[in-house]
Amino acid sequence: MIKLLHCFYNMDSNSVEVTFSDGSVLTIDCEEVENHYDVTNGQMADLDWLLYNAPMEYASLVLSGEMENYLKGPALHGIEDS
Numbered sequence: 001m002i003k004l005l006h007c008f009y010n011m012d013s014n015s016v017e018v019t020f021s022d023g024s025v026l027t028i029d030c031e032e033v034e035n036h037y038d039v040t041n042g043q044m045a046d047l048d049w050l051l052y053n054a055p056m057e058y059a060s061l062v063l064s065g066e067m068e069n070y071l072k073g074p075a076l077h078g079i080e081d082s
Helices: 030-037 041-053 055-064 067-072
Strands: 004-010 015-020 025-029
Touching: 004 055, 015 055, 025 030, 025 055, 030 041, 030 067, 041 055, 055 067
Parallel strands: none
Antiparallel strands: 004 015, 015 025
């Protein structure tokens, strides 16, 4: 199995750049992810927190297909949608 080695959020392109153990690189377009899941303001706050603080977790959620389950969970930072 190919392992994620490094991830970082590129604010200029609003993307997460992922480097794998085999040397391949993948760019995740965050706007496309947000549009696909039609995120709310509260969910957006959680995703922004992940992008800035834990881009590896963000990439793992996208690549594993678990983003939808993550977004259905409770808000991380107490910002709830009305």
